[in-house]
Amino acid sequence: MANFVRACPDGSVLTLESSMLNVLPLNMMAIAMGPHVRCGIEDNIWTQDRSRKMTSVEQIEQLVRISREFGRDIATAEEAREIYKIGTFYRYADETLAANGFAPNRKPAQGAANRIAALYQADTRKGAAFPDLFQIIRRPDEGMTVRPAPCCSRRQL
Numbered sequence: 001m002a003n004f005v006r007a008c009p010d011g012s013v014l015t016l017e018s019s020m021l022n023v024l025p026l027n028m029m030a031i032a033m034g035p036h037v038r039c040g041i042e043d044n045i046w047t048q049d050r051s052r053k054m055t056s057v058e059q060i061e062q063l064v065r066i067s068r069e070f071g072r073d074i075a076t077a078e079e080a081r082e083i084y085k086i087g088t089f090y091r092y093a094d095e096t097l098a099a100n101g102f103a104p105n106r107k108p109a110q111g112a113a114n115r116i117a118a119l120y121q122a123d124t125r126k127g128a129a130f131p132d133l134f135q136i137i138r139r140p141d142e143g144m145t146v147r148p149a150p151c152c153s154r155r156q157l
Helices: 002-007 020-033 056-070 077-083 093-099 108-125
Strands: 135-137 143-146
Touching: 020 056
Parallel strands: none
Antiparallel strands: 135 143
């Protein structure tokens, strides 16, 4: 879990979820390491020793007690809404990504063009016929465009 927490981007919101007998131990680790935690009867209905069933309220009270013992503050309902941006809406995916500190989406076919260019380079080194199927057009202002060669119909591809 430490590697996963370390790999999350700065400013991201990480909440640990688990199920059954892993809920309490993993939530305790998450409380110690910094991520948010959650619990409830949809994750687990048993006490750790499986001697009886626990309600959601009992599970929440248990995590609140443990969080306080670890020195972690408990978010109010308003703080939780702010943390998870509940009620915040965006018009477009790119706007959502930018507002939350993520890289923009790739332009259409950008990923495919890069993969085809890599195949093109690999096949030309081997002397394969693959280059005859595609025209690779490089323009400094637009990047690279890949399209079927004029001699080929789309059905041949």
